[in-house]
Amino acid sequence: MTLTIVVPCFNERANVAPMVAALGAALAGVEWEVVFVDDDSPDGTAAAVRALARTDARVRCIRRVGRRGLSSAVIEGALSSSADYIAVIDGDMQHDETRLPLMLAAVAGGADIAVGSRHVAGGDAAGLGSPLRAWLSATGIRIAQAVTRAPVNDPMSGFFLLRRDLFERLAGRLTGQGFKILLDLILAAPERLKIVEIAYKFRPRLAGASKLDALVLLQFAGLVIDKVLHGMVPLRFLSFALVGAFGVVVNLLVLEGARRAGMGFGTAQSLGTIVAMVANFQANNQLTYRAQRLKGARAWRGLVLFLLVCGLGAVANIGIARALYAAHRSGLLAGAAGAAIGVVWNYAVSATLVWRVR
Ligand code: GDD
Ligand code: MN
Numbered sequence: 001m002t003l004t005i006v007v008p009c010f011n012e013r014a015n016v017a018p019m020v021a022a023l024g025a026a027l028a029g030v031e032w033e034v035v036f037v038d039d040d041s042p043d044g045t046a047a048a049v050r051a052l053a054r055t056d057a058r059v060r061c062i063r064r065v066g067r068r069g070l071s072s073a074v075i076e077g078a079l080s081s082s083a084d085y086i087a088v089i090d091g092d093m094q095h096d097e098t099r100l101p102l103m104l105a106a107v108a109g110g111a112d113i114a115v116g117s118r119h120v121a122g123g124d125a126a127g128l129g130s131p132l133r134a135w136l137s138a139t140g141i142r143i144a145q146a147v148t149r150a151p152v153n154d155p156m157s158g159f160f161l162l163r164r165d166l167f168e169r170l171a172g173r174l175t176g177q178g179f180k181i182l183l184d185l186i187l188a189a190p191e192r193l194k195i196v197e198i199a200y201k202f203r204p205r206l207a208g209a210s211k212l213d214a215l216v217l218l219q220f221a222g223l224v225i226d227k228v229l230h231g232m233v234p235l236r237f238l239s240f241a242l243v244g245a246f247g248v249v250v251n252l253l254v255l256e257g258a259r260r261a262g263m264g265f266g267t268a269q270s271l272g273t274i275v276a277m278v279a280n281f282q283a284n285n286q287l288t289y290r291a292q293r294l295k296g297a298r299a300w301r302g303l304v305l306f307l308l309v310c311g312l313g314a315v316a317n318i319g320i321a322r323a324l325y326a327a328h329r330s331g332l333l334a335g336a337a338g339a340a341i342g343v344v345w346n347y348a349v350s351a352t353l354v355w356r357v358r
Pocket of ligand 1: 007008009010011012037038039068069070073089090091092094137156157158159179180209210
């Protein structure tokens, strides 16, 4: 086997058969296989892949359950390969698969990674659609170029090819978070990688809808922060703590509003605290734990657990602060220590209990 093509997909059923046909046409003379990594799409993408795989040994399916994420899907697909080379391409026909032989030749000729680029001569990003998307993409590229040492014109590309042994060497150092697997790989390499860019024209989507939204961009910001901090502080914790800070603001706003409406301090503060905890649960469920978001009945159960965990966190917070205040008589120090213990407790316990992070 020369080449494994890894195709991350979510709700791409209509694109599966055209994709396999296009690969077949583009890769005549190459020993290839394609691995679709599907995160249990409700549209039945995995079933569409399996229907083809039953009669075509070049087609494989990895169906992941209880997990979401483009990067982690690519990692699992790539690690399932035994070929010499691995290519990654979107499953919606937006990337130009006819560039694959050129990319293969570039890496076989000594490059570490061949990147399909929309931003070199001959490339075209017109298929990005709205001006906002184009602007977001351009801004992301500028930030990415600032943190990577490798001069890549399209570091956000989801279309690239590399040797399998290089991927395997870097796999253990990948964050696996978010959308930017190429950037993740470049940042994981201790050495400066030799990158060749191959121009292609980004096509409009054939069917289905894009999954890249504002929250995905937040995750990208997380990847950059993680790199700057050298991975010393877990990103999840940062996100959790930021959400907590936002909760304090919510609490104070509700408290003030309720008091102005004539409520007594005790009741108003209780109301503020509860509203803040519910808002924090929502924000953490959407942001911090986006990959394992709780929905429906599980979200309600999660909310109740979260309130219990944070309630205990508040008790720990007050207990620690009281003890420190008794010993040192510094209200600020005691309050800060109590809050710090509270947020670490809330984070550690809710991660395992509410969102069940392994
Ligand atoms: N398994 C899995 N899990 N696949 C996913 C997930 C996920 O959570 N989210 C998206 N995908 C798949 C999609 O089905 C598609 O095949 C591919 O990943 C890219 O997702 P799109 O939703 O089509 O992304 P896009 O077209 O908006 O973004 C393109 O431009 C970005 C730069 O602006 C892609 O080429 C990105 O790779 C690129 O970074
Ligand atoms: Mn796309």
